[in-house]
Amino acid sequence: MNICVIGAGYVGLTTAAVLAELGHEVNCIDKDKQKIEMLNNSEVPIYEPGLKEFIDKNYNHLTFTDSLDDYIKRASVVFICVGTPSSEDGSTDLSYIDSVIDELSSRINSYKTIVTKSTVPPGTNEWIYNQLLEKGVSPELFNIVSNPEFLREGSAIHDMFHADKIVVGLRSGDHRSLAVIQEVYTGINAPYVITSLNGAEMMKYAANAFLATKISFMNEIARICEAFQVDVNDVAKGIGLDPRIGPHFLQAGLGYGGSCFPKDVKSLERTALSKNIQPHILQAVQTVNETQIDIYLEKLKTLFPDFTHLKIAVLGIAFKPNTDDTRYSPAERFIRCLSQFDCEIHTYDPQAKLQNPLPANVIQKDSITSAIRDADCVIIATDWNEFKQLDWPEVRQLMKGTIIFDTRNCLDRNKIEQYGLHYVGVGRG
Numbered sequence: 001m002n003i004c005v006i007g008a009g010y011v012g013l014t015t016a017a018v019l020a021e022l023g024h025e026v027n028c029i030d031k032d033k034q035k036i037e038m039l040n041n042s043e044v045p046i047y048e049p050g051l052k053e054f055i056d057k058n059y060n061h062l063t064f065t066d067s068l069d070d071y072i073k074r075a076s077v078v079f080i081c082v083g084t085p086s087s088e089d090g091s092t093d094l095s096y097i098d099s100v101i102d103e104l105s106s107r108i109n110s111y112k113t114i115v116t117k118s119t120v121p122p123g124t125n126e127w128i129y130n131q132l133l134e135k136g137v138s139p140e141l142f143n144i145v146s147n148p149e150f151l152r153e154g155s156a157i158h159d160m161f162h163a164d165k166i167v168v169g170l171r172s173g174d175h176r177s178l179a180v181i182q183e184v185y186t187g188i189n190a191p192y193v194i195t196s197l198n199g200a201e202m203m204k205y206a207a208n209a210f211l212a213t214k215i216s217f218m219n220e221i222a223r224i225c226e227a228f229q230v231d232v233n234d235v236a237k238g239i240g241l242d243p244r245i246g247p248h249f250l251q252a253g254l255g256y257g258g259s260c261f262p263k264d265v266k267s268l269e270r271t272a273l274s275k276n277i278q279p280h281i282l283q284a285v286q287t288v289n290e291t292q293i294d295i296y297l298e299k300l301k302t303l304f305p306d307f308t309h310l311k312i313a314v315l316g317i318a319f320k321p322n323t324d325d326t327r328y329s330p331a332e333r334f335i336r337c338l339s340q341f342d343c344e345i346h347t348y349d350p351q352a353k354l355q356n357p358l359p360a361n362v363i364q365k366d367s368i369t370s371a372i373r374d375a376d377c378v379i380i381a382t383d384w385n386e387f388k389q390l391d392w393p394e395v396r397q398l399m400k401g402t403i404i405f406d407t408r409n410c411l412d413r414n415k416i417e418q419y420g421l422h423y424v425g426v427g428r429g
């Protein structure tokens, strides 16, 4: 099939590479000319494990352009993968989607199945359909499908190939699009969940809100564990064995972040309020998340009543391991809060960088060793594997102080303490 993917971000690039691997001819379009230039020079503008290899492997079936003009006419399927960030009031900013509709409307000359992968609030796909009609596109020339994406950054390629489901939201009376989607995804062995446009949109928000709820729930449990000297990791392990609960997403820590959970929970809250539904749980989830960093800062203040002349190493900037994405990263927020104290902060992340402007007392280092040398305290802010597997005797030698502050509950306390280091966490007993 001939497919256009609009948006060459984490979702768009992964979608384009996977569809090319499945045997389709794919054109990936992004209005960011610099991104397109990089892609045409065989450089991948984001860090996503395995993505570059996949793009290189499928180069003959993948083209990258900054304009819809060249390829849209040939495409029978168009994937919309542009960003849907938060507006100031927390609702979803649909301006990127709006500009895509505008660009598409004047170029639809033959039948296209338009597939929205971007996360959009209930009602948006119906609105896209009506917008295209209003702009003069004949209903004979297109249909619209909601196909929300559930990949995780850091394992995006794997997640798309081994999806646990393919959600397809269809307009009532659309008897054509399901077969098109099934043809697109031939080769991916996943169950289909077929629903309405609104149903598919809602499923994506419910999934992200539920995962965020699990995280905030465990963070609240960790606060209570702290008061009773209980290890929240033991609690998570115990309750996770109950199949009704399951073992995933039970790790207490700095809170959720990234480009999806914060904006999607907020957006769902706004959606509920717009229908006069009080979203009690969604609001509590966000309150716990927003105050989680304070809990860790307070703990640090009890360890170091005076921050003057302290040198603190913070390992991790990305919002989670295996990505360079720092959007709404709790690690970055933690570093910026910490920088308000009179101390020196050395940071290191294998892939992510802090965006400018940097506070004067924050220095980005290019290795773990240079970040932790002479540090009074080492803080693990993102649970990259290389931080979990540090050479602790070497860490002990390099540091001036002895405190390892694990804000991700990802370290083995016994292993660390046998080398004269002091392990500190929240809710770790």
Ligand code: NAD
Pocket (backbone or CB within 6 Å): 006, 007, 008, 009, 010, 011, 012, 029, 030, 031, 032, 035, 081, 082, 083, 084, 096, 099, 100, 117, 118, 119, 120, 149, 150, 151, 152, 153, 259, 260
């Ligand atoms: P991103 O910001 O990484 O990429 C979006 C891209 O769209 C950018 O490169 C931007 O330049 C491009 N763009 C914007 N307007 C355009 C236009 N008119 N024409 C062409 N290109 C345009 O975003 P992302 O993280 O890939 O997310 C995309 C969507 O997928 C969002 O709705 C997000 O909520 C959803 N989603 C993201 C993830 C994730 O893990 N990142 C997972 C599932 C769903």
